[in-house]
Amino acid sequence: MARVELKGIAKSYGSSAALAPTSLAIEDGEFVVLLGPSGCGKSTLLRIVAGLLEPSSGEVWLDGELVNERAPRERDVALVFQNYALYPHKTVAGNLAFPLEVRGLARASIEQRVRETAALLGLESLLARKPGELSGGQMQRVALGRALVREPRLFLFDEPLSNLDAATRAELRREIASLHARHRITTLYVTHDQVEALTLGSRVALMRQGKVEQVGTPLEVFRRPANTFVATFLGSPPMNLIPLSIARGGYTLGGLSHRGAPVDQGALVLGVRPHQLELRPASADTLSARVESLERLGGRSALRLSLSDASLVAEVGDELELTPGATVNVAWPPRELHWFDATSGARVEPAP
Amino acid sequence: MSARGVRLWRRAAMALCAYAFLAPMFYMLSVSLQAEGHGLGGSWLAAARDPHWENYPTALARMGDWRLLLANTLLVSVLCVAGQLLTCSLAGYAFARVEFRGRDLAFALVLATMMVPEQATAIPRFLLFRTLGLVDTFGPLILPAVLGGSPFFVFLFRQYFLALGPELGEAARVDGCGHLRAWWSIFLPLARPMLVTVGLFTFLATWNDLWTPLIYLTSPEKSTLTLALASFNRSYNTAVEHMLAASAIVLAPCLLLYFTLQRLFLRGIVVAASKR
Numbered sequence: 001m002a003r004v005e006l007k008g009i010a011k012s013y014g015s016s017a018a019l020a021p022t023s024l025a026i027e028d029g030e031f032v033v034l035l036g037p038s039g040c041g042k043s044t045l046l047r048i049v050a051g052l053l054e055p056s057s058g059e060v061w062l063d064g065e066l067v068n069e070r071a072p073r074e075r076d077v078a079l080v081f082q083n084y085a086l087y088p089h090k091t092v093a094g095n096l097a098f099p100l101e102v103r104g105l106a107r108a109s110i111e112q113r114v115r116e117t118a119a120l121l122g123l124e125s126l127l128a129r130k131p132g133e134l135s136g137g138q139m140q141r142v143a144l145g146r147a148l149v150r151e152p153r154l155f156l157f158d159e160p161l162s163n164l165d166a167a168t169r170a171e172l173r174r175e176i177a178s179l180h181a182r183h184r185i186t187t188l189y190v191t192h193d194q195v196e197a198l199t200l201g202s203r204v205a206l207m208r209q210g211k212v213e214q215v216g217t218p219l220e221v222f223r224r225p226a227n228t229f230v231a232t233f234l235g236s237p238p239m240n241l242i243p244l245s246i247a248r249g250g251y252t253l254g255g256l257s258h259r260g261a262p263v264d265q266g267a268l269v270l271g272v273r274p275h276q277l278e279l280r281p282a283s284a285d286t287l288s289a290r291v292e293s294l295e296r297l298g299g300r301s302a303l304r305l306s307l308s309d310a311s312l313v314a315e316v317g318d319e320l321e322l323t324p325g326a327t328v329n330v331a332w333p334p335r336e337l338h339w340f341d342a343t344s345g346a347r348v349e350p351a352p
Numbered sequence: 353m354s355a356r357g358v359r360l361w362r363r364a365a366m367a368l369c370a371y372a373f374l375a376p377m378f379y380m381l382s383v384s385l386q387a388e389g390h391g392l393g394g395s396w397l398a399a400a401r402d403p404h405w406e407n408y409p410t411a412l413a414r415m416g417d418w419r420l421l422l423a424n425t426l427l428v429s430v431l432c433v434a435g436q437l438l439t440c441s442l443a444g445y446a447f448a449r450v451e452f453r454g455r456d457l458a459f460a461l462v463l464a465t466m467m468v469p470e471q472a473t474a475i476p477r478f479l480l481f482r483t484l485g486l487v488d489t490f491g492p493l494i495l496p497a498v499l500g501g502s503p504f505f506v507f508l509f510r511q512y513f514l515a516l517g518p519e520l521g522e523a524a525r526v527d528g529c530g531h532l533r534a535w536w537s538i539f540l541p542l543a544r545p546m547l548v549t550v551g552l553f554t555f556l557a558t559w560n561d562l563w564t565p566l567i568y569l570t571s572p573e574k575s576t577l578t579l580a581l582a583s584f585n586r587s588y589n590t591a592v593e594h595m596l597a598a599s600a601i602v603l604a605p606c607l608l609l610y611f612t613l614q615r616l617f618l619r620g621i622v623v624a625a626s627k628r
Contacts, residue, residue: 052522073528085519089541098537102528146527156526 002063002153002186003028004049009058011044018044019210021058029184033201035191037233041210042190046156049188051075062154073102075154078147082159084139086131092142093118093127099150117149121175137168144172148179155180157189161196173199194234198222206230223336228345231271231338237302240277240312242270243342254287254307258332262339262348269345271338274302277314278331286329293324305330384408384597392592404593411597415580416572425576428493429558435498436505436554437547443501444509445535449521459510466503470563478567492568493561497554505550512546513539548616556606577602 004026011019019041026032034042047053049060051072060067067075078099086095093114100110118124121141131139140160147155160176161169177200180187191197197204198218205215206229214226225231225239232238244251246261246268253270261268280286289305289312301318305311305328314330322328339348382396385403412418446452447459481492516539524534540547562578569575581602584595 047522050522050526052525071530072522072525073530077526079522079526081519081523083517083519085523087520087523087538087542099527102533102537146523150528 004154004186004188005059005061006045006049007059007061009045009048009055009060011041011048011053012056017210019048019055022210022212023058024205024212024215026186026188029186031180031187031189031200031202033189033191033197033204034207035194035197035201035204035233036207037192039209040207042207043158044210045207046079046158046188046190049154050077050079050156052079076152077154077156078150078152079156079158080140080143080147080160082162084131084136084143084163086139086142086146088131090130091127092123092129092131092134095131095142096123096127096145096149099146103150113149117145120148121145135168136164137172140164140168140172141175144176144179148183151183151185153186155185155187155189157187157191159191160189161193162191176200194236198234206233208233224347225271225338226347228269228271228340231340235273237274237313237315239271239273239338241340242272242310242312244268244270253310254289254330254332255309256285256287256332260333260337260350262350267342268348269340269342271340272312272334273336274313274315275300276334276336277312277316278334279314279316279320279328280331282329285332287332289328289330291322291324291326291328294322303328380596380600380603384411384593384600386593388591388593390593407593407597408601411594412601414584414591414594415577415598416575418577418580420573421575421577421580424490424574425559425578428490428576429555431490431494432497432558433551433554435494436501437551439498439501440505440550441509441540441543441547442535443506444511445513445531445539447506447510448513449518449534449539450531462503462506474567481568487568488570488574489568490574493558493564497558502554505554508550509543509546512543516542545616548613552610552613555609559602559606 004024006022006024008021008023009019010017010021022041022045024032034045036042044053048055051067051070051074055068062075087098090098096114096117097110100113105113114127115124118127121144123138123141123145126134126138126142131142134142140163143160157176161172164172173196176189180200189196189200201218203215204218204221206213206221208229214221214230216224221230222234225234228241232241242253244253244261244267246263246265249261249264250257250259251261251270252258282288287307289307292304292306292311294304295302296318297315299318300315301320301322303314303316303322305314312330337350339350340346341348378396382399383392384407385405386399387402387404388407390398415421443462447455447462477492477496478487481487484491486492486495520538520542521534524538525531529537560578562582565576565579566582569579581595581598584590584598
């Protein structure tokens with residue numbers, strides 16, 4: 001169990017910055033997910049916390065202790081890797097026992113803890129096998145076990161499910177969630193998969209180009225994205241963004257005038273999630289649109305629609321037998337609209 | 353060209369190579385079995401028709417105390433192998449997996465020493481060992497392998513460890529290892545094909561080395577097998593058949609070792625636990 005505090009952590013290689021000064025606190029027992037596209041600096045941050053990389057500046061605090069100068073083994077953290085990183089020459093039992101052997105535990109207690117961990121993760125029948133004889137899911141289970149076996153105070157995950165097939169990924173995701181629910185070990189989890197982030201994290205930190213763009217609970221970051229990057233990175237299909245010019249507190253879209261812009265005039269970007277757009281019979285506040293293409297998502301369909309002055313993606317039930325070229329009517333205004341500054345992309349709170 | 357033609361050419365090329373490598377050995381064996389006094393001109397047919405097996409015990413007797421020579425040579429070779437494997441793999445690990453200031457420059461310098469021929473450093477090295485009072489001991493034969501190893505083998509280990517990827521080392525360190533423990537418990541066992549290869553090369557090179565023992569060893573009780581072979585040549589009357597019989601005896605352990613380790617040497621291991 002541990003509280004982690006990162007103060008102004010930055011990393012640069014020569015003149016190129018991999019990580020801008022970043023501060024983040026992870027409370028005891030919390031599950032924080034670092035989410036972002038590849039190359040955004042999230043793995044760099046994770047390795048700095050583990051002690052595998054030295055930050056160019058900034059401080060890492062673990063339980064009120066400054067650990068910048070501490071080697072990884074003195075930090076008592078466990079790390080689960082994307083490619084499992086099991087020791088190929090050791091059996092599953094040998095892999096599980098290794099962190100305990102290194103710490104010089106007595107043989108009897110090593111054996112007992114290996115057995116307990118194997119039972120916890122359903123690995124009993126695999127103990128004598130070598131990693132090369134396991135499937136990807138089994139290998140990652142062993143890696144989880146190797147991290148869990150010594151009850152570290154901090155769990156670090158580096159894209160642990162990215163190499164697995166969809167079914168195994170979902171199964172292990174549930175397993176990680178239930179392990180965390182049971183043991184409440186403080187966790188920092190790196191992924192580029194928003195489903196993992198939103199299902200696992202008690203808080204999510206979105207990163208882009210070495211900077212944390214927003215930190216919040218999954219609901220917060222999804223419902224009130226701080227900027228257009230967060231707005232489009234979360235949600236699939238991504239949020240529609242429509243640049244508009246506002247005049248006298250209103251705007252024109254799809255040939256109709258609308259009220260309710262958050263500013264009196266200027267340039268703003270309007271955001272609306274595809275699933276909030278509904279098809280209705282034509283009326284005074286529907287926009288007429290043409291179906292350009294459609295993508296079946298299984299139960300739902302993503303429609304690419306063109307209005308007279310913009311294009312939108314709407315996610316609707318596929319009970320409607322629509323074909324490209326059809327004309328539909330979109331209800332407007334939808335329940336939730338997001339507004340962003342046209343230049344900075346930062347969120348503008350909607351008018352009350 | 354037809355597949356058959358390609359196969360034929362390939363066979364011919366391999367036969368030529370095999371001939372080039374086997375002919376000297378065949379020649380050595382045939383001379384070692386011929387009657388005394390033919391020199392190098394005897395025919396292998398004569399040797400085959402009337403093999404003089406007694407050349408072998410005679411050669412052995414003429415080498416002097418062959419048990420002592422064998423023990424000396426084995427001692428030096430085994431210590432060199434052990435020293436070389438430890439030093440080169442440790443240095444290779446450091447150059448591959450430890451970050452420190454000036455690492456790449458240091459590695460370039462180590463590699464650059466490969467360009468310097470051994471003969472060029474022989475005199476300064478001799479002066480150094482004389483200052484240390486190690487002339488006529490096994491020190492000068494063993495210490496270079498233990499303290500420096502061969503830059504080429506350092507390079508081989510470094511490449512091998514780099515190819516394993518960074519995650520294994522990171523996992524070991526997070527699991528509680530320092531660099532030494534990670535090297536010993538994780539990287540060294542995984543480098544078994546490299547250990548066999550480097551070990552074999554080092555053993556053969558040390559076993560067959562004449563140059564270094566010739567420079568440093570003077571006392572007969574410290575002599576090695578190669579020195580004893582060379583002394584056949586120095587005697588007033590060189591009995592070629594005895595010299596080559598002795599050569600065959602000295603060569604035998606090398607061949608035996610090679611053929612025993614050959615499968616390990618070629619099999620390697622499949623590093624399947626990491627998915628790249």
